[in-house]
Amino acid sequence: MSCFETIQDYAFRSLGYGERLLPRSDFTLCEHFTLIGSGMIWNIYYGVLAVVTGFFLANLLAVAKxxxxxxxxxPAEWFIFLFRGSPLFIQFFFAYSLFLNLKSVSSFFDPLSSAWAGALIVLFLNTAAYSAEIFYGALQSIPRGDIEAADAYGLTGWSRFRKVMWPTTMRLAWPAYTNEAIFLFHATTLVFVSGFPAWRQKGDALYYAKYLADKTFNPFVPYPILAFYFILLTLVIIFFFGLINKRLNRHLPQSQRTKVKYKPNLMR
Amino acid sequence: MRSAIFSFCSDPATLETFQWMSCYLTTGKHMAFYVSFGTVLLLLAFAAPSALLFGFGGAMAARARFLPLNWLGRGYIAIVRGVPDIAFFLFFVIALDQGLEYLRHKVKCPDWDQPIRQGNDFIVCDIAKLPLGNSAQWIHETYGFALAVVTFAIVFGAFAANVLYGAMQAVPHAQIETAEAYGLTPRQTFWRILVPQMWTYALPGLSNLWMVLIKATPLLFLLGVEDIVYWAKELGGSKTANFTAYPHPDWRTQYFLALLVFYLAFTKVSEVVLNRITTRLSHGQATLAGEAQRKTT
Known part of the structure; x- marks a missing residue:
């Protein structure tokens, strides 16, 4: 079987399209790359949706705190403490069994016990808590002069927040927030090892890497491929967040702009 | 089944709720569950210092003037940090095991002529197996635990290396120049000037790392160690009267809630203790925190 056929069969396997049976023996390098890459679709799905939705809740929480x-x-302090103080792994387990219980209450909660909705909600709340702490820290370190200037212009309330405080907060928080986004994408690999079932073997990149490593009993091929995909993903995230960072700092002279660098000093 | 702790536990079906609970929570399996909390603490006790050691080595390598060593240090930090840690956990547990068995195989069975990888199997001679097939259960468990500790040390060593590298760079350059002016060798400068002063810069990062390490301990479950997650799943699953004297429906939510509370308490206590240490260590230091303390007193 040529590599092209393998890609046709397995490129969207994680979504349920293409060949139903996973390869069982004589695994080729092409199959490794295709299957693990197919799983990356889920990692990107969870990561993008959780970051985008989490961003809004995080802003609310930071202002509330x-x-x-x-x-x-x-409430904001408790929420942040709850999600930052406990392991995401346990949060997944807890949420999954909670959602299973809810399922027996009403069929309205049915989607929650499947990974695409249930795990997304946990990731959304989790990243909101971590990002809120970053935004809160930035909100606290807005230079006094900025606020005094806003007062001098007669800005108050919402317009002061919208026009002065919030943009400064984003500028200060953006490098740390970039790291948080990268870690969130890494955390998406926990979904299918922590209770949520991979229905019909539709799993994420780690799920397929683990499947291949278990079948071939050779960890030296699938995990480096997984690592390759994630390093690529990390570079893409840094690129996009760098663009936003550039826009946030567009009024500053070239020499004063801070670049978004992958500097994981503060991690989750 | 172990004998029960309370004498009234001989026939649980007849008991009232409170007595039933006190019997249920003291069964042999629950005792194993409580002991597994000790496993987590034991893991932390071993993993934290060894990760610090790996981190120190990594930071020293990343600062080295000798280029290949420098690349090794930087590559170690960058790669481990750029990839999800679970992938590393799952990778290292098999990779370390196979690596060790391969080395022992080369030493103990030099005249073995078959290939080690045959299709999907990894075959070494019997006396090279780790642990040996006939060894006791506790040796198997200890070996699994040791592999987990080494894996944690390698992964969190990279995190620590990153923190320590930053801390070494943060020590004011004038200190190093002064040491050189006094005629200290690079080695003396490193051990007598840089290392004693870097800790105050490293502490915020290391405190953060400790929190991350605590929150990574449930991953032991993925490495096949019977830890608290294993027991919570095991004990929480619904039990019918055919197999146990204490039948109950699915209680996993409650068990995982207990684990959540345990971790929240653990991180909270750590935070309080670490804040105190930070305050004490920044006393008299030429940093912002030290300066703030000087002004208030």
Whole structure:
């Protein structure tokens, strides 16, 4: 079987298209690359949706944690503590068995016990908590001068936040937020090893890498391929976040702009 | 089945809720569950210092003037950090096992002529197996645990190397120049000037790393060690009266909730302790935190 046919058969295997049976013996390098690459679709799906939706909740949470009213502050603090203080792995297990229980309450909750919805919700809440802590830290370190300038212009309330505080927060937080996004993409590999079932062997990249490593009993081929895909993905994320960073800092002189670099000092 | 702790546990079906619970929570399997919390702490006790050691080595390599060593250090940090850690855990557990068996095979059975990889099998001679096929159960468990510790050390060593490398760079350059002016050799400068001063810069990163390490311990489950996740799954699953004296429906949600609470408490306590250490260590240092302390007192 040529490599082209393999790609036709397995490129969208993780979504359920193409050949139904996974290869069982005589694995070729092409099959390794195609299957693991097919699984990457799920990693990208979880990562992109969780980052985009998590971003909005994270902003809300950061503002709530920064507020003077304890009615807003306390829930935000507890939410962030809950999701940052416990392992994502256990959160997945807990959520999955919780969703299974909910399923017996009403059929409305049915999708939650499958990975595409249930795991996405956990990842969304998780990344919202981590990002909120980053945004909160940035909100706290807005230079006093910026706020005084806003006051001098007569800006108050929403317009002060929208026009002065929020852009500065994003500028300060962006390098750390880039790291968070990268780690979130890494964390998506936990989905199918932590309770959520890979229905009809439709799994993510790690699921297929593990399948191949278990079948061939040779970890030296599938895992480096997985690593290759993830390093590629990391570079793509850095590129996109770098573009946004450039736009955020477009008013600054060239020499004062900070570049987004993969500097994982603060990690999840 | 072990004998029960409370005398009234002989016939659980007749008991009231409170007594039933106290019997249920003291069965032999639950005792194993409680002991597995010790496994997690033991893992941390071994993995944290060895990761620090790996990290120190990695940071030293990344600073080395000798280019291949420099590349090795930087490559180690970059690759381990760029790839999901679970992939590394799953990889190293098999790779280390096969690597060790391969080495022992080469030493112990030099006149073995068949290939080691035959199709989908990895075949070494019997006396090269690790652990040996006839060894006791506890040796198997210890070997599995040791592999897990080494894997944690390699993965988190890269995280630590990154932190320590940054800390070494953060020590004010004037300190190094002064040491050179006094005629200290590079080695003396490193051990007497750089290393004692870098810890205050490394501490925030290392505290963060400790939290990450705590939150990575449930991954032991993936490495085949019978840890708290294993027991929570095992004990939480629904039990029928045919197989146990304590039948109950699916309680996994409750068991995982208990694990969540355990981890939340653990990270909270760590945070408080680490904050105290940071405050104490920044006392009298020429950093912002040290300066802030000087002004308040």
């Amino acid at each position: 920064n507020s003077n009213s304890s009615w807003a502050r306390k």
